[in-house]
Amino acid sequence: MAADYRRGFEDLRQEIHRPTLPTTGDLPGWLTGTLIRNGPAQFEVGDQAYNHWFDGHAMLHAFRIGGGSVAYRNRFLESQSRTEALAQGEIVRSEFATDPCMSIFGRVMSLFRPNHPTPTDNASINVARLGDAHMALTATPLPIAFDPDTLETAGVVEYDDEVGADTSTAHPYVEPASGRTLTQMLSFGRQSQYIVGYIDPEGPAREPIARLDVDKPSYMHSFGMTERHVILSEWPLVVDPLSLLAQGKPFIRNFEWEPERGVRFHVLRKRDGSTVATCRAEAAFAFHHVNAFEQDGEILCDVVAHPDASVIEDYFLDRLRGPEPTSGTGHLRRYRLPLEGGPATPERLSEEPLELPRIHEAQARAQSYDYVYGIGERRPGRFSDQLVKIDVKAGTANTWREDGTCPGEPVFVPSPSATSEDEGVVLSVVLDPEAERSFLLVLDAESFAERARAEVPHAIPHGFHGQFFQ
Numbered sequence: 001m002a003a004d005y006r007r008g009f010e011d012l013r014q015e016i017h018r019p020t021l022p023t024t025g026d027l028p029g030w031l032t033g034t035l036i037r038n039g040p041a042q043f044e045v046g047d048q049a050y051n052h053w054f055d056g057h058a059m060l061h062a063f064r065i066g067g068g069s070v071a072y073r074n075r076f077l078e079s080q081s082r083t084e085a086l087a088q089g090e091i092v093r094s095e096f097a098t099d100p101c102m103s104i105f106g107r108v109m110s111l112f113r114p115n116h117p118t119p120t121d122n123a124s125i126n127v128a129r130l131g132d133a134h135m136a137l138t139a140t141p142l143p144i145a146f147d148p149d150t151l152e153t154a155g156v157v158e159y160d161d162e163v164g165a166d167t168s169t170a171h172p173y174v175e176p177a178s179g180r181t182l183t184q185m186l187s188f189g190r191q192s193q194y195i196v197g198y199i200d201p202e203g204p205a206r207e208p209i210a211r212l213d214v215d216k217p218s219y220m221h222s223f224g225m226t227e228r229h230v231i232l233s234e235w236p237l238v239v240d241p242l243s244l245l246a247q248g249k250p251f252i253r254n255f256e257w258e259p260e261r262g263v264r265f266h267v268l269r270k271r272d273g274s275t276v277a278t279c280r281a282e283a284a285f286a287f288h289h290v291n292a293f294e295q296d297g298e299i300l301c302d303v304v305a306h307p308d309a310s311v312i313e314d315y316f317l318d319r320l321r322g323p324e325p326t327s328g329t330g331h332l333r334r335y336r337l338p339l340e341g342g343p344a345t346p347e348r349l350s351e352e353p354l355e356l357p358r359i360h361e362a363q364a365r366a367q368s369y370d371y372v373y374g375i376g377e378r379r380p381g382r383f384s385d386q387l388v389k390i391d392v393k394a395g396t397a398n399t400w401r402e403d404g405t406c407p408g409e410p411v412f413v414p415s416p417s418a419t420s421e422d423e424g425v426v427l428s429v430v431l432d433p434e435a436e437r438s439f440l441l442v443l444d445a446e447s448f449a450e451r452a453r454a455e456v457p458h459a460i461p462h463g464f465h466g467q468f469f470q
C-alpha cells in the first residue's frame with residue numbers, strides 16, 4: 001500500500017466503537033461536544049469500481065470529546081444507493097462521475113435527471129443540523145437523517161414542498177442573525193433555474209426566495225452569502241441540460257469548460273429575490289466560497305480559486321492513486337463585486353495554497369473577518385501536507401505540519417470565553433499513511449501549536465467536511 005496521501009483513497013470497511021482513544025497532550029476542559037465528519041470509505045462494489053473521490057459510499061466518523069477524553073465511532077451511512085449496491089453486488093445508482101449505464105446494458109437510471117425517481121442518496125459530502133435533526137448531505141436534494149450518538153441511519157429526509165430541485169448544495173448556511181438555514185438549488189428542465197431558499201425544519205420544507213432562469217447551468221458546489229445578498233458564482237463549467245437527457249455519460253461528464261464565458265457573479269437580494277447586479281471576471285473555478293460581506297458599496301466575495309476546472313479531473317480515483325502527484329489546493333482569492341454592477345476585480349489574498357476552507361462560523365460569517373483555516377500544501381503534488389491559518393487582512397499565514405502526514409479539513413471551535421476571533425481550537429483528522437492510522441489533532445487556534453491528539457486504530461480515508469455539534 002502506498003505510504004503517502006494515496007493511502008487515503010483505499011477502502012475502510014471496518015466499523016468500530018472505542019469509548020476512549022489513546023490521547024496525549026492537554027484537551028481544553030471547556031471542549032465538550034462531537035465532531036462528526038463525512039467522506040467516502042468504499043470505492044468498489046463486487047468487481048465494479050466507482051470512478052471519483054466524490055462517488056464512494058459515505059461513512060460517518062464521530063469524535064465525542066468531553067471530560068478530557070475522546071470517544072470514537074464510525075459507521076457507513078445506510079443510503080439506498082449503498083443498500084441496493086450491496087444487495088445486488090453491483091453499482092446501481094449513478095453518482096457524480098460514475099454511471100451504471102456505462103457498465104450495465106439496458107439499465108435506465110441516471111443522476112440528477114429531471115423528475116427521475118432514483119437519484120443517488122449517497123450523502124458523503126457534509127453534515128448539518130436542521131432543527132433537532134442531524135443530516136448527511138450531498139449535491140442531490142436527498143439528505144439522510146442519522147442519530148448523532150450511534151450514527152445509525154434514520155432515512156432520507158422527505159421535503160414537504162414542491163420546489164422541484166434536482167441538485168442542492170452540500171454547503172447550506174445558517175444565517176447568524178436569524179438562525180435560519182439558507183440553501184442553493186438547481187432545477188434542470190426546458191427552462192432550468194437556480195433557486196435560493198430557506199429550509200424550514202418544520203415540515204421540513206424549502207421556501208424559495210429567488211429563482212433565476214439559466215440556459216446552461218454552471219457546476220456550483222457552494223454559493224456566497226452576505227447579510228442582505230446571495231451570490232451565485234457561475235464558473236464557466238456549464239451543461240446543456242439536453243445532454244443530461246441523453247444516456248451514457250456520468251453527471252459531471254456532461255459539463256464543458258467554456259472559458260470564453262468568464263465567471264458571472266449574480267448578486268441577488270434576499271428580501272425580494274431580485275437580481276441586483278451581474279459582475280463578470282476572467283475564467284476561473286472554485287468549489288468553495290470562504291466568506292462574503294459588504295463594504296463601501298461593494299461585496300467582497302472570498303473563494304478558493306483554481307485556474308480552471310481540471311481539479312475535478314484530478315480527483316478521479318485512477319489519477320489520485322496513480323504515479324503522477326496530485327495537488328489538492330487552490331488559492332484564497334477575493335472578488336470585489338460593485339453593487340451597481342460592473343467588472344469583478346480579483347485579488348489573491350495569500351500565496352499559501354489552500355482548500356477545504358473554514359472560518360469562525362458563528363461570528364465571522366457574512367462579516368468582515370480575519371482568519372481562514374484550511375488544508376495546505378508545502379510541497380505541491382502532496383495533495384495535503386499541512387494545515388494553514390491565513391490572516392486575511394495581513395496576508396500572512398501560520399502552518400502546522402508533521403512529516404509524512406495528510407491533514408483533513410480543520411474545524412474551528414471557539415472557546416466559550418473568547419474575546420478574539422481565533423480564541424479556541426482547530427480540530428483536524430490527520431492521516432498517517434506510514435502508521436496505517438489516523439488521529440484527531442487539536443490545535444490551539446491562536447498559536448496554531450498542538451494541544452492534544454487522540455489516536456484512531458485505523459486509517460480514515462480522505463473525507464470532505466465535518467461539523468462540531470454541542
Ligand code: CO
Pocket residue numbers: 125170171221287288464465
Ligand atoms: Co465542499
